[in-house]
Amino acid sequence: MDRRQFCRSAAGASLACTLPFPFLSAAHASTSLRAVTSDGAETELERAAVREFGGELDGPVMIAGDSGYDAARRIWNGMHDKHPALIARCASSRDVVHAVTFARERNLLVAIRGGGHSWPGKSVCEGGIMIDLADLNQVDVNPERKIASAAGGALLNNLDTASLAHGLVTTAGVVSHTGVGGFTLGGGFGRLNRRYGLAIDNLAGARIVTADGKLRTVSASEEPELFWGLRGGGGNFGVVTQFDFRLHPFNRNVLSGLIMWPMAQARDVLEFYGEWSEKVSNDLYTGPLMVTTPEGDGLVGMEVVYAGDPALGEKELAPLRAIGKVAEDGIKVQDYMVLQTHEDATFHHGVRSYAKNGMVKHITQGLVDAMIEAYRPDPRLAFFTHTAGGAVKQVGELDTAFPHRNAETMVIVAGAWLDPAEDASAMAAAREWFAALAPFTGGYYDNIEFEGDSSAAGNYGPAYSRLQKLKSQYDAGNLFRLNSNIKPA
Ligand SMILES: Cc1cc2nc3c(=O)[nH]c(=O)nc-3n(C[C@H](O)[C@H](O)[C@H](O)COP(=O)(O)OP(=O)(O)OC[C@H]3O[C@@H](n4cnc5c(N)ncnc54)[C@H](O)[C@@H]3O)c2cc1C
Numbered sequence: 083m084d085r086r087q088f089c090r091s092a093a094g095a096s097l098a099c100t101l102p103f104p105f106l107s108a109a110h111a112s113t114s115l116r117a118v119t120s121d122g123a124e125t126e127l128e129r130a131a132v133r134e135f136g137g138e139l140d141g142p143v144m145i146a147g148d149s150g151y152d153a154a155r156r157i158w159n160g161m162h163d164k165h166p167a168l169i170a171r172c173a174s175s176r177d178v179v180h181a182v183t184f185a186r187e188r189n190l191l192v193a194i195r196g197g198g199h200s201w202p203g204k205s206v207c208e209g210g211i212m213i214d215l216a217d218l219n220q221v222d223v224n225p226e227r228k229i230a231s232a233a234g235g236a237l238l239n240n241l242d243t244a245s246l247a248h249g250l251v252t253t254a255g256v257v258s259h260t261g262v263g264g265f266t267l268g269g270g271f272g273r274l275n276r277r278y279g280l281a282i283d284n285l286a287g288a289r290i291v292t293a294d295g296k297l298r299t300v301s302a303s304e305e306p307e308l309f310w311g312l313r314g315g316g317g318n319f320g321v322v323t324q325f326d327f328r329l330h331p332f333n334r335n336v337l338s339g340l341i342m343w344p345m346a347q348a349r350d351v352l353e354f355y356g357e358w359s360e361k362v363s364n365d366l367y368t369g370p371l372m373v374t375t376p377e378g379d380g381l382v383g384m385e386v387v388y389a390g391d392p393a394l395g396e397k398e399l400a401p402l403r404a405i406g407k408v409a410e411d412g413i414k415v416q417d418y419m420v421l422q423t424h425e426d427a428t429f430h431h432g433v434r435s436y437a438k439n440g441m442v443k444h445i446t447q448g449l450v451d452a453m454i455e456a457y458r459p460d461p462r463l464a465f466f467t468h469t470a471g472g473a474v475k476q477v478g479e480l481d482t483a484f485p486h487r488n489a490e491t492m493v494i495v496a497g498a499w500l501d502p503a504e505d506a507s508a509m510a511a512a513r514e515w516f517a518a519l520a521p522f523t524g525g526y527y528d529n530i531e532f533e534g535d536s537s538a539a540g541n542y543g544p545a546y547s548r549l550q551k552l553k554s555q556y557d558a559g560n561l562f563r564l565n566s567n568i569k570p571a
Contacts, residue, residue, distance in 0.1 A: 115145060117167035118209030119189045120563060127188065132168065138180045141173035141217055154214055155206055157195065158259075160432040161505065162203030166193065166212040173217050175289065175297050175323040178234075181213045182321060183295040186561055193564045194317050197237050197261015201437050201532045204317075204564040205264070213321055215263065223248050228329040229286060234322045236262045241327070242422055250329035251418070252284045256468075258423045259431070266325055267316050268529035268566070269484040271492065273338075273387040273421065276364045276472025278330055282313035282482050283473065289324040293557040297323070311552040314484030314545065316528065316565040319556050337388040337395035338421045339412035345380030347406040348372070348454050352382065354405055356445040360471065360490060365390035366398055369467035369491060374459050385466075386413050387421060429498065436509045437496040438516040439530045440523025441470075441489035449522040453493075456518035462499045462508050463515060468492040468527070485525065485543035492527050493519050528566040538566045547571070 114126040136143035144151040145168055154169045167190075170181040185192045191210025198205050198216070206212055215235025221244040222231045230245050230252060239258035245251050253272040255265050262281075270281020278284060287301035290312065298320075300309040311319055343351050355370055362368070367387045374380050384402065388395030392415050403411060429435075442449065457465065471490045479487050495516040497508045525541050528534050539546055550571040553560070558570045 115167055116209070117188075117211070118191045118207070120191050120210075120559070120561060121189075122191070125188065125190070127167065135168075135170075135180065135184050139170060139172065139177045141171040141177050144169040144171065154216070155212065156432070157198035157200065157203060157206050158429075158431050158433075158435075159199075159201060159203055160434045160500075161436075162206055164203065164206045164208045166207055167209050169212045169214050171214045171217055175291065178213065178215075178218075178291045178321050178323055179295050179297055181211065182291050182293065182561070185211050185213070186293055186295065186559070189559075191564075192561055194263075194321050194562070196235050196263025197259065197265070199257075199260045200264055201435065201530065202535075207564060215321070215323075218323065221245075223250065223329070225250065228331075230327045230329055232262045232325045232327065234263050234324065236325075238262060238265065239423070242419060245327075245329050246332070246334050246418065248329075249331060249334075251278075251332035251334075252327040252329050253278050253281050254422065255281075256422070257425050257429050258419075259426055259429075262325055263322060264317065264529065267312060267314075267322065269314055269486075269527060271468040271470070271474075271527070273367045273385075274389055275474050276367050276469060277389040279473040279477060280484065281327070282484055283477055284328045285313055285325060286328050287326040288312055288322050290320040290322045292320040293559065293561040301326075307552060308556060311483050311549055313482035314542075315549050315552070315568065318549070318553055318562055318565055318568045320562060332389075332418070334418045335392075335415050336418050337392040337399070337413060337415050338386055338418070339414055339416065340383055340385055340410070341403065341408060341413055342381045342383035342410045343406055344409050345372070345382055345457065345459075348380075348382040348457065349450075350406050351384075352450045352453055353447075354402070355384070356447065356450045358401065359445055359469070363390070363398060364472035366395065367469055368399075368402070369469040370453070371464060371466040372453070372457050373464045374461045376461050378459060378461070380457065380459050381409060385421070387418075433498045434500060434502065434505060434508075435496060435498045436512050436532050437494060437530050438512060438532065439468075439492050439494040439526050440516075440520055441486040441525045441527065442491050442493055442523055443488055444490060446522065449493075449519070452518050452522060456515050458511055458515050460497075460511055462504070463495060463497045463512055465515065466494050466496070468494065468530075479543075480545060480548075483542070483545045483549055485541075485545050486527065492530070493523060494530055495519070496530075534566060539569070541566070542568070
């Protein structure tokens with residue numbers, strides 16, 4: 083609902099419209115709290131019912147004005163400044179059951195916040211309920227079974243740190259303050275995915291609270307169809323309270339780092355990459371990036387992780403390192419967590435950000451030419467890739483609900499800036515850059531997409547009709563709709 087429309091219809095509209103959040107300004111003055119239903123209509127929540135709900139939870143229930151409310155409603159992307167009517171900061175799976183039940187019974191708009199990294203801001207909502215999992219961040223590792231059990235709000239750093247402490251690892255993404263929840267449910271690309279597959283390929287099971295308020299255990303043998311849908315179907319089927327990942331023995335001292343060249347050498351670097359990349363071993367993860375320094379110097383680079391014997395990695399990387407005149411070669415044997423955290427500060431919380439991506443089947447000469455021509459010397463923007471292929475490609479197209487198995491890579495243009503006055507120009511520049519690459523892509527990765535909503539159904543490809551049946555079975559009322567939404571059949 084448009085805020086203006088809401089203000090026109092609400093009693094005391096003139097006062098409410100001058101305040102930052104009309105729903106909650108009214109809350110403290112009356113016996114009810116204004117909220118929004120899943121289809122955008124206004125509704126009123128009895129304050130007594132809200133108090134009773136708060137009393138049932140181990141964690142706090144917050145409304146505007148409560149200490150902690152403003153911090154909790156903020157998510158990573160500073161472009162999203164929304165005010166849920168309630169925030170249920172869950173401390174247990176039991177709390178999640180209560181929160182889902184409370185929301186369903188009142189048909190409230192529901193946002194689920196895992197790590198809060200959703201680019202389009204789907205983990206927060208205006209006027210509904212935010213089911214906030216930030217305190218459910220424990221990761222327990224069973225080294226004998228080689229399983230890491232991550233709570234629904236754990237961050238990738240929690241997962242990597244707990245697993246590596248036992249000499250084990252699973253695929254995690256490239257910025258360590260990203261949430262395990264959204265990351266995994268959308269697929270989960272990381273620097274080890276050519277070796278071990280996507281995060282969903284390592285998922286052995288999960289615990290999920292579905293729209294009916296039931297806490298279910300799912301795996302290949304328990305509710306297998308729901309388990310299939312979780313692996314790529316986003317948050318469509320419920321609130322996942324636990325993810326169980328298969329782990330792999332891993333020497334954390336890996337040959338890894340960044341290698342950079344001046345932009346003038348982009349053609350040599352990218353043409354070499356186009357020929358070489360589809361032939362490299364599954365131990366090698368490397369993909370191009372293009373950035374501009376604050377001083378305006380363009381750099382083309384590669385991020386490298388070699389997940390095997392460093393001596394073999396040195397041999398495999400030798401031709402890459404021999405290209406032209408390298409500006410900086412930071413590839414060396416170093417702790418895996420150095421690279422896993424080196425972008426954390428750049429992508430800090432509160433930055434304003436936009437991203438567009440597309441999946442690429444083959445790195446053709448046409449794409450290489452487009453990469454070079456599309457480059458914009460704008461320090462707010464970057465081009466980068468998430469390399470796939472390898473183990474990602476070895477999983478069948480419909481073995482999970484993630485459809486883009488035949489892609490070799492994902493091309494991404496993202497922007498980051500601080501001043502709201504730059505929103506329009508930064509987004510326009512990123513769109514223009516990506517538009518030059520778009521003809522070489524087919525489908526996109528929903529997790530790194532600011533505006534995929536209108537094409538969500540098509541992007542699930544052949545998995546969509548099966549996902550729709552599953553959605554009808556577990557969430558016919560579409561309670562969980564702030565995601566890459568699957569419409570119930
Ligand atoms: C800086 C940055 C770096 C990134 N790097 C990578 C990367 O390397 N690889 C990659 O694959 N992706 C990456 N991403 C994309 C990332 O995977 C998505 O943004 C993902 O949605 C983040 O998960 P989250 O839990 O932090 O997000 P949230 O904003 O909390 O949630 C995102 C979506 O997932 C749902 N959700 C979250 N947790 C749960 C849960 N427990 N149960 C049910 N639904 C849930 C939410 O409802 C929402 O729809 C990155 C994003 C950012 C901002």
